[in-house]
Amino acid sequence: MTRARMPRPHEVAAARRDPRLLRASAERQLDEAWRTRGACQAVDPETFFPAPSEPADTAISLCRGCDVQGACLAWALEVGDCHGVWGGTTPRERRAMLVAWRGQLTRGAETIDSGPPMRDLSLELVPVS
Numbered sequence: 001m002t003r004a005r006m007p008r009p010h011e012v013a014a015a016r017r018d019p020r021l022l023r024a025s026a027e028r029q030l031d032e033a034w035r036t037r038g039a040c041q042a043v044d045p046e047t048f049f050p051a052p053s054e055p056a057d058t059a060i061s062l063c064r065g066c067d068v069q070g071a072c073l074a075w076a077l078e079v080g081d082c083h084g085v086w087g088g089t090t091p092r093e094r095r096a097m098l099v100a101w102r103g104q105l106t107r108g109a110e111t112i113d114s115g116p117p118m119r120d121l122s123l124e125l126v127p128v129s
Contacts, residue, residue: 007096027070034071063088
């Protein structure tokens with residue numbers, strides 16, 4: 001097994017503009033039951049976990065027509081899953097998206113998060129005397 005390399009800066013920059021990542025950001029916590037409606041429910045799971053030497057084209061084409069593609073990709077990015085096809089992306093694409101995803105989450109409310117930035121959350125927990 002080979003070790004996955006870190007994505008290059010131009011790959012991360014392209015991932016930030018990827019419409020699939022933008023959709024995942026928008027659908028991040030909208031649907032808790034997304035797995036029950038996925039197009040993958042009627043397909044052999046091995047389709048989504050091809051061997052490293054095999055193409056993932058079949059799985060990616062199934063994901064393109066799926067209604068829950070954004071929520072699926074958001075889940076994979078949140079848990080850091082870099083194996084198989086999730087949300088119509090390959091592991092290599094998700095490694096770059098993961099860097100962009102984590103960068104957006106740590107920057108706070110002006111990007112994806114609907115809540116206050118992390119530094120403000122800690123201030124809210126301190127009781128006022």
